[in-house]
Amino acid sequence: xxxxxxxxxxxxxxxxxxxxxxxxxxxxxxxxxxxxxxxxxxxxxxxxxxxxxxxxxxxxxxxxxxxxxxxxxxxxxxxxxxxxxxxxxxxxxxxxxxxxxxxxxxxxxxxxxxxxxxxxx
Amino acid sequence: xxxxxxxxxxxxxxxxxxxxxxxxxxxxxxxxxxxxxxxxxxxxxxxxxxxxxxxxxxxxxxxxxxxxxxxxxxxxxxxxxxxxxxxxxxxxxxxxxxxxxxxxxxxxxxxxxxxxxxxxxxxxxxxxxxxxxxxxxxxxxxxxxxxxxxxxxxxxxxxxxxxxxxxxxxx
Numbered sequence: 558x559x560x561x562x563x564x565x566x567x568x569x570x571x572x573x574x575x576x577x578x579x580x581x582x583x584x585x586x587x588x589x590x591x592x593x594x595x596x597x598x599x600x601x602x603x604x605x606x607x608x609x610x611x612x613x614x615x616x617x618x619x620x621x622x623x624x625x626x627x628x629x630x631x632x633x634x635x636x637x638x639x640x641x642x643x644x645x646x647x648x649x650x651x652x653x654x655x656x657x658x659x660x661x662x663x664x665x666x667x668x669x670x671x672x673x674x675x676x677x678x
Numbered sequence: 679x680x681x682x683x684x685x686x687x688x689x690x691x692x693x694x695x696x697x698x699x700x701x702x703x704x705x706x707x708x709x710x711x712x713x714x715x716x717x718x719x720x721x722x723x724x725x726x727x728x729x730x731x732x733x734x735x736x737x738x739x740x741x742x743x744x745x746x747x748x749x750x751x752x753x754x755x756x757x758x759x760x761x762x763x764x765x766x767x768x769x770x771x772x773x774x775x776x777x778x779x780x781x782x783x784x785x786x787x788x789x790x791x792x793x794x795x796x797x798x799x800x801x802x803x804x805x806x807x808x809x810x811x812x813x814x815x816x817x818x819x820x821x822x823x824x825x826x827x828x829x830x831x832x833x834x835x836x837x838x839x840x841x842x843x844x845x846x847x848x849x
Contacts, residue, residue, distance in 0.1 A: 564778065564782050564783055564835055565782060566782045566835070567780055570782050570785045573788065574824065575788065577792045577824045579823075580820070581816075581824055582695055582817055582821060584817045584820060585816075631796075657713075
């Protein structure tokens, strides 16, 4: 018997493989976008949790101003020397943060994200 | 098939042993993404699906799912995640093997890989990670699993052709 007649690759195989790949890719539709993101505004006195509604949060004592706009947040002003926080620009995705260390203010994007690495071994 | 009918127990042992060896070898190969394996350990199960009766194939899968975690550590999590996935994949591969008139082992491998990953994600979601992160990685992991399954399918296709050459049978 000629061996490549055993288990010949059929046309339907490619259809099945293509279908599986399409199903795999289609699960992307179930990925929820945004929703449960929160902003943590950290300052020496308090920690505030706010949403992503457009707003401006001044911190007069610390000398910084944080702006939230279009689902993103940034420092618009800080009286610190290096302006690292302002240069950080917009933060919007999970875990991103802009920090003004000298004035001890930070804005952190917090999500309900469980640590995948805990079980991934 | 005939020459092996009397050696079925031996063949189950050989395949399960090969699966364990591959599973351990695979454990040593670090892949960039955690949780992703090449799936080579499913190769003997896939070959078994074509040359063994279904119950014996499932036995091979069961032994592999039981022994590889035992030998590589982190038993509880690996068993909880791997056993249902391996068994589901084995069942899918056995069913695909039954359709060998219209589908080749390529499909069986791809479907097996896909099933394995799908069940694993569902189990992980149910037991460990209550998070949308599972959904976020699903498209990537499922695609990768399908492709590595395809590789496994191709390997077993070659093995089965070689097997047919040796035994000159219509399996």
